[in-house]
Every structure is written in structure tokens, then in C-alpha cells.
Amino acid sequence: MSNFSALSRAKLLREMDDEHFDLVVIGGGITGAGIALDAASRGLKTALVEKKDFAWGTSSRSTKLIHGGLRYLKQFEIGLVREVGRERAIVHRNARHIVIPEKMLLPIIEGGSLGKALSSVGLWVYDFLAEVEKKERRKMIDKKKVIKAEPLLRTDVLKGGGLYFEYRTDDARLTIEVMKSAAALGAKCLNYAEVVSYLYDDNKKVNGVKVADHAHGGEITIHAKKIVNACGPWVDELRELEGEKVKGKRLHLTKGVHVVVPRNRLPIKQAVYFDVDVDSRMQFAIPRGNVTYIGTTDTTYKEETDAPYSTKEDVEYILDATNFMFPSVNLKLEDVVSTWAGLRPLIHEDGKDPSELSRKDEIFYSKSGLISIAGGKLTGYRKMAERIVNVVVEQLGEEHGSPYNDLPYCQTEDMQLSGGKFKSDKALKKFITRKAGEVTQIHLNANQIANLVYKYGTNTDIIIEKAFELYPMISDANHRILVAEIWYGVNYEMCNNLCDFLIRRTGRLYFERDTLGELMPKVADEMAKLLHWEEEKKLREMAAFQVEYEGVLGFCEA
Ligand SMILES: Cc1cc2nc3c(=O)[nH]c(=O)nc-3n(C[C@H](O)[C@H](O)[C@H](O)COP(=O)(O)OP(=O)(O)OC[C@H]3O[C@@H](n4cnc5c(N)ncnc54)[C@H](O)[C@@H]3O)c2cc1C
Numbered sequence: 001m002s003n004f005s006a007l008s009r010a011k012l013l014r015e016m017d018d019e020h021f022d023l024v025v026i027g028g029g030i031t032g033a034g035i036a037l038d039a040a041s042r043g044l045k046t047a048l049v050e051k052k053d054f055a056w057g058t059s060s061r062s063t064k065l066i067h068g069g070l071r072y073l074k075q076f077e078i079g080l081v082r083e084v085g086r087e088r089a090i091v092h093r094n095a096r097h098i099v100i101p102e103k104m105l106l107p108i109i110e111g112g113s114l115g116k117a118l119s120s121v122g123l124w125v126y127d128f129l130a131e132v133e134k135k136e137r138r139k140m141i142d143k144k145k146v147i148k149a150e151p152l153l154r155t156d157v158l159k160g161g162g163l164y165f166e167y168r169t170d171d172a173r174l175t176i177e178v179m180k181s182a183a184a185l186g187a188k189c190l191n192y193a194e195v196v197s198y199l200y201d202d203n204k205k206v207n208g209v210k211v212a213d214h215a216h217g218g219e220i221t222i223h224a225k226k227i228v229n230a231c232g233p234w235v236d237e238l239r240e241l242e243g244e245k246v247k248g249k250r251l252h253l254t255k256g257v258h259v260v261v262p263r264n265r266l267p268i269k270q271a272v273y274f275d276v277d278v279d280s281r282m283q284f285a286i287p288r289g290n291v292t293y294i295g296t297t298d299t300t301y302k303e304e305t306d307a308p309y310s311t312k313e314d315v316e317y318i319l320d321a322t323n324f325m326f327p328s329v330n331l332k333l334e335d336v337v338s339t340w341a342g343l344r345p346l347i348h349e350d351g352k353d354p355s356e357l358s359r360k361d362e363i364f365y366s367k368s369g370l371i372s373i374a375g376g377k378l379t380g381y382r383k384m385a386e387r388i389v390n391v392v393v394e395q396l397g398e399e400h401g402s403p404y405n406d407l408p409y410c411q412t413e414d415m416q417l418s419g420g421k422f423k424s425d426k427a428l429k430k431f432i433t434r435k436a437g438e439v440t441q442i443h444l445n446a447n448q449i450a451n452l453v454y455k456y457g458t459n460t461d462i463i464i465e466k467a468f469e470l471y472p473m474i475s476d477a478n479h480r481i482l483v484a485e486i487w488y489g490v491n492y493e494m495c496n497n498l499c500d501f502l503i504r505r506t507g508r509l510y511f512e513r514d515t516l517g518e519l520m521p522k523v524a525d526e527m528a529k530l531l532h533w534e535e536e537k538k539l540r541e542m543a544a545f546q547v548e549y550e551g552v553l554g555f556c557e558a
Contacts, residue, residue, distance in 0.1 A: 004183040005491045006531065009190070013213060013220055016188050021047045021224040022404075023392055024209055026195045026238060029059035030175045030378050032230035034385030034412075036182035036189060041411040042389060043403075044396075046187040047222055049211050051194035053500045054179050057232045059378065060172035060504050061308075061342025063258065063284055063296055066091050066099050066379045067166040068130050069359060070106075070122065070273070071282055074113070078129065080360055084379040085130025090413055091379065092167050095177055095420035096428050097457030101136070102168040102286070105150055105272045107325070109157040112275040113282060116140075116160055123162045138164040150269055152326045168271070168286060171378055172504040173455060176493055178381070180418035191215075191494055198242060198370070199223070206242075206368040215496055225400070226392045229372040233305050233343040239364065239372055249364065251374055252348035252357055253305070257314040258295030260338040260510055266292040266322065266329050276321040281355055283321050291337065291511055294318050298354045301343055310339040312555045338513045338552045345374045363391065386410040419457025431458070439464060443477040452481070455506065456488070463488045479522065486526045496531070498523055498545040509548060520545060 003012070023039050025032045028050025036048040050056070068085030069077070092099040108119050123138035139162065146161035147153065183189050192215040199208030199221060208223040229238040236251045271286045285294045297314050312333070319331045346357040361376030361384045371391060376384045389410065396404035422428045432453050436446035444467075452460045467484035474480040489495030489505045501523060503509045508516060520542065528538040 002183075002492050004180050004189065004494050006494050006496045007491065009215060009494075009496075012188055012190055013193075013218075016047055016049075016190065016211075016222050017220040019045070019047075019188075019223075021045045021188075021222065022396065023047070023226045023228065024049070024222050024224040025228050025230055026209065027057075027230040027232060027234070028054040028175070028179065028189065028191060029057045029230065029232050030055070030171065030178065030381040031059075031232065031373060031376065031384055032228075033175050033178040033182060033189075034381040035228055035230055035373075035388050036187045037178050037185070037415075038382075038385040038389040038410060038412050039392065040182050040185040040187040041415060042393065042407045042409075044389075044392070044407070046182070047224065048179075048182070048187060048189040049193040049195060049209070049222070050189075050191045051214070053191050053496070053504055054189075054494070055172035055175035055504050056191075057234070058342045058345065059175045059232070061256075061258075061340045062171045062378050063256075064169050064171050064286075065102075065166055065284070066169050068126060068379070069377065070126055070164075071113075074122075075356065075358070077358060077360070080358070080380075081126065082129040083383055084377050085126065085132075087380050087383060088130060088167055089132075090382065091169075091174075094412075094415060095169075095174060095417045095457070096422045096425055097419055097454055098173050098177065099167045099169045100454070101425075102166050102271050104164055104166050105146070105270055106162040106164065107146055107150070107153055107272065107274055108159045108161055109154075109275055110159060111157070113280045119162050123164050126164065132165065136165040138162050150272060152266075152268060152328060153272075153274075154325055154327050166271070168288070169378075170455070170507055172507065174378070174417075176505065177417040177419050177457075180493065181415070184418060189494075191500075192496060193220075195238065195241070198227070198368070200368065204368060206366075206370050225396060227370050228388055228392065229370055230388075231372075232345045232374065235345060235364075235372050235374040237305070239366060239370070242366060242368055242370065249362065250348050252346045252354075253301040254298050254344045254346060254354040254357070255301040255308055255314075255341055256296035256298055256344060257310040257318065257339060257341045258293050259310070259315050259318050259336045260291045260293045260513075261331060261335045262337060263287060263290050263292050265331060265335045266294070266326065268292060268326070272325075274321075274325045276317075277324045278317075278321070283318065285322060285326075289511055293510070294322050298344075300354050305343060308341040308343050309551060310341045310555045314341070315339060315555050333556065336553065336555075338510045339555065340510055340552065347375050361387075363388065382412050385412070419459045421458045428453070428457075435460060435464065439467075442467060442480060444481060445477075448477070448481060452485070459488070459492070462492065482519070482522065483526050486523060487530065490527065490530045495527075497541045498527060499548055501527070502545060503548060509552060513549070513552070516549060520549075 022044040025048040364372040
């Protein structure tokens with residue numbers, strides 16, 4: 001059994017309660033996962049706790065791009081664009097199965113936020129800062145070519161356009177792959193484990209956390225020399241859990257919504273980054289499988305942090321902007337098949353509007369020794385982790401000397417993530433072809449295999465092996481691979497319930513919602529078997545998923 005299995009929770013809890021760690025990370029989003037991986041790979045004894053599921057917070061609700069943030073150039077955030085721009089290639093190299101090159105079209109329109117000359121220079125600078133390879137550098141094209149590239153675009157205001165490269169990803173799966181990689185190096189990572197208070201030594205220095213187990217009840221204590229708070233939008237809440245109101249620098253949360261429509265309602269040929277006509281913002285439209293998703297909004301958020309949802313106003317803003325730029329499609333509220341809403345944990349700056357707030361990360365030091373980190377981007381998670389672990393190692397060295405003075409420097413730049421063990425994009429494609437050839441006996445086709453590989457990478461082998469080994473009696477190929485996938489989720493990805501599997505391990509709630517009426521009871525039956533649920537527990541889990549299933553279209557009632 002892997003040390004990242006939902007079936008090994010009880011053992012993991014006991015070990016976390018018994019052992020003494022160098023570092024406890026609070027928060028299982030991309031920031032916490034990155035820190036756990038960096039720390040474990042340098043040899044620190046590391047634990048991580050997440051109050052809900054891994055990636056349950058902002059890290060499953062982003063635009064799902066590994067990008068340098070072209071628009072930050074307008075705000076002269078040169079350092080940020082350089083860092084995340086360069087990180088794109090590293091994240092791609094280390095996780096080719098879930099970080100896929102995506103050609104992006106930037107239409108230039110009359111009165112748009114960037115003119116022709118500025119777009120050309122901006123994209124050039126963008127490529128230059130990010131050290132983009134020659135073959136992937138931006139290409140400016142005239143109006144005729146833009147229309148050919150994307151015939152649905154409005155033509156009356158169009159002046160030309162630019163084509164440039166970004167990467168598309170699955171944010172939650174990226175987080176899980178980073179977390180699995182940390183666990184493989186010995187980090188003890190647990191979901192449904194909420195920090196409810198801190199422990200202190202005689203000098204009032206924080207040296208542990210009290211954790212509530214939301215999966216099975218009860219509480220444990222985890223002792224550690226250093227505690228890092230990587231709770232994203234909850235960073236201030238965890239700082240205030242020490243008993244004092246946050247003074248000085250604090251978070252400013254903004255909400256970002258995305259809407260999903262069937263591909264045939266917005267059948268764009270590639271991803272488009274376009275101007276919103278009513279303000280100076282920009283929006284992405286990104287094709288993915290049978291759907292296209294569009295977003296995002298950026299509005300100050302002061303409500304309940306545990307339940308950000310899309311409102312009718314958010315959805316209408318996105319649809320109006322899309323209808324302006326693609327006038328023939330005429331999207332309506334009824335076309336929306338799913339949505340998601342996430343909170344950006346930005347650093348507050350007096351007098352600035354949400355879209356003007358910097359996306360830079362920042363470290364906060366509490367008197368007790370608690371270290372907190374917030375801000376940043378999904379794309380820059382590895383560098384954020386490096387900065388935090390540098391601080392942790394330095395403090396450990398000063399306070400405890402050897403062996404902390406002799407630890408290696410950051411190791412993650414050339415570390416391929418779980419599932420990402422491919423030498424090149426060509427090798428990834430070859431892997432898919434090879435696997436497709438191997439599974440014809442169980443009637444799986446190349447498309448089904450490609451879908452698996454773009455989620456699980458080289459770990460697809462384990463799922464296929466299980467499909468052959470464990471479920472020979474199931475003749476329907478789709479059902480057979482589904483149960484093998486669930487088996488993998490439970491045994492290798494700490495998947496505890498239907499929401500974990502259908503939302504964050506596979507993205508089905510957002511991108512294949514129309515299939516879930518039929519699929520959900522089958523997933524519930526299989527999980528009940530694997531996790532030994534009584535009927536009542538199964539019904540409760542189904543009801544919990546139903547809330548999420550309806551919640552994504554809850555704006556209809558608002
Ligand atoms: C709409 C939107 C679009 C975005 N698009 C992009 C993009 O395309 N590309 C990009 O690079 N970046 C993007 N970002 C930014 C990126 O998504 C975030 O920077 C990143 O996901 C933040 O991750 P995090 O780990 O810091 O926070 P989170 O993912 O929110 O993780 C924090 C975790 O802490 C947990 N937690 C809270 N309290 C406790 C507790 N007491 N005990 C234990 N755990 C606790 C929470 O449950 C949560 O899972 C976008 C953000 C938004 C909102």
C-alpha cells in the first residue's frame with residue numbers, strides 16, 4: 001500500500017501524533033504541496049495537514065494556466081513576469097502529462113487595452129523575459145490571418161493579433177502530483193485534518209499544532225521545530241488563531257469566476273485572450289474536451305471564505321464579454337453547464353482596485369516563530385517553496401546547528417513529478433500510442449487511454465494493470481477503466497469520498513457534468529466497497545456530492 005492511500009489514514013495519524021518533525025506545513029494547496037516537496041527533498045522530516053481535501057481551496061479553482069501573466073507587464077511587474085515566465089518551462093518539463101503547451105491568440109481591437117505596437121513589443125518582452133525558445137516565440141499576424149485563425153471573432157473592431165505560447169494544466173491534479181511526489185520522499189501528508197490551535201514551548205515559541213481529524217473524528221498533536229502557514233485565503237485566519245488581530249500587511253481576497261459551455265456553443269479553434277469591452281480587463285476562452293471554459297472575474301470578496309460561489313451577475317459579466325467578442329454565438333445563461341469560483345489570496349495595498357493588486361508572494365513572520373506565506377501564482381509555486389524552505393533551513397541551522405547547516409540547496413528544478421517521467425513531449429505521445437496498443441484486448445480505445453495519460457501520466461500503467469487484474473468480470477470497457485481509476489484514487493491519491501474523486505482527482509464536475517447523473521451512483525457503489533462504507537454513509541456522501549453538483553449552477557436561482 002502506498003503511503004498516500006486513504007486506507008492508511010489511521011496509521012498515518014498515529015505516526016504523525018508520535019513523531020517529532022522538522023517542519024509542519026498547514027494547507028494542502030499548491031503552495032503547501034510545493035513546500036512539502038522541497039523540504040522533503042532536502043532531507044527535512046516533514047508533515048502537511050489540509051483541513052478539507054488537497055487542492056480544495058484556490059488550487060482547484062484557477063484559470064488552469066501555467067502562464068507568465070502577460071497583463072502584469074502593463075503594471076510593470078517585470079520581476080514577477082520574469083520569474084513565473086521562466087518557471088513555465090520548468091513546470092512543463094517536470095510534469096509534461098498535465099502541463100501542455102497551448103497556443104494563445106491575442107486579438108488586437110480598436111480601443112483595446114493594448115494597441116498594435118504595444119502588443120507586439122509587450123509579447124516580445126514577455127518572450128524575452130521568460131527566455132522562450134525560438135520556435136515558440138510570438139508571431140504578430142494581420143487581420144485577415146486572425147480571422148482565418150478564429151472565424152468567430154468580431155471583425156468590425158479587429159486590427160490584427162498576436163500568437164504566443166502558454167501552457168494549460170489541471171491545477172488540482174498538479175497539486176496532487178506535487179503532493180504524491182512529496183509523500184514518495186517521506187513527507188507525511190494528510191487531508192481532512194484541520195489545525196485548530198497551536199502548541200508553544202516555555203519561551204512562547206510555536207512548536208506544534210493540534211489537529212482535528214474530520215474523516216473519522218478525534219484530535220492529534222503534531223510536534224515540529226518549524227511551522228509554516230500556507231493557507232492561501234485563510235492565511236490571516238491562521239495568523240489570528242494565535243490570539244492577536246493581524247496588524248500591518250494583510251490579505252485582500254478577490255473572487256474569480258469561470259463558466260463552462262458546451263464546445264459546440266463556443267467552438268473556438270484555440271485558446272483566446274481577449275479584451276472585455278466594459279472595463280480594461282481581459283478574459284480567457286479555453287477549449288477543453290467537449291467544452292469551452294471562459295473567465296475570469298476579479299471582485300473584492302468579504303463573504304464566507306469556505307463557500308465562494310458564482311452569482312448571476314458574475315456569469316452575466318463573462319457571457320456579455322464573450323458575446324461582444326464572438327457576436328454570432330449569443331451565449332445565454334441556459335448554455336452554462338458548470339462554473340467554479342475561487343479566491344485570490346492577494347496582499348492588500350491601500351487605494352488599489354482588485355485587478356491592480358500585485359500577484360507577488362510575501363512572507364510574514366509572527367513573534368511566535370510562525371512563518372506564513374501568501375500571494376503568488378500557481379505557476380510560481382516551486383520558487384515560492386524554495387524561498388520558504390531557504391528561510392526554514394536557515395533558521396534551523398541558526399537554532400540547532402548540524403545537520404541543518406549541511407543540507408543541500410533546493411533540489412526541485414530537475415525533479416520530475418509523480419506521473420511526469422517523460423524525456424520529451426514526443427516520448428509522452430509515444431507512451432500513449434504504446435499503451436493504446438496494449439489495451440485493445442479489454443476494448444479500450446486510443447482516446448480513452450489518452451484521457452488517462454493526460455491525468456495520470458506514467459502512473460496510467462498502474463490503472464491499466466488493475467483494470468486487467470482486478471476486474472476481469474466487467475465487460476464494459478468504460479466501466480472497467482472507471483473502477484480501476486477509483487481504485488487508484490483511493491489507494492494512491494488519498495481519495496476519501498465522491499467529491500474528492502469527481503471534482504479534484506478527475507475534474508468531472510466542471511468538464512463532464514452532463515455524464516454524472518449516470519456515473520455518480522456507480523462511483524458511490526465502488527467507493528463504498530473500497531472504503532467499507534455502510535449504506536447510510538454512502539447516502540451521506542452522495543448527498544454531499546449532490547450539493548456541489550447543484551452548487552455549480554446555483555446562480556440560476558439567485
Ligand atoms: C480565479 C483565479 C484564477 C487563477 N488563475 C491562475 C492561473 O491560471 N495560473 C496561475 O498560475 N495562477 C492562477 N491563480 C492563482 C493561483 O490559483 C493561486 O495563487 C494558488 O492556487 C494559491 O494556492 P495556495 O496553496 O496558496 O492556496 P489554496 O489552494 O487555497 O490552499 C490553501 C489551503 O489551506 C487549507 N486550510 C485553511 N485553513 C486550514 C487549517 N486550519 N488547517 C489546515 N488546512 C487549512 C485550505 O483548505 C486550502 O486547501 C488564479 C487564482 C484565482 C482565484
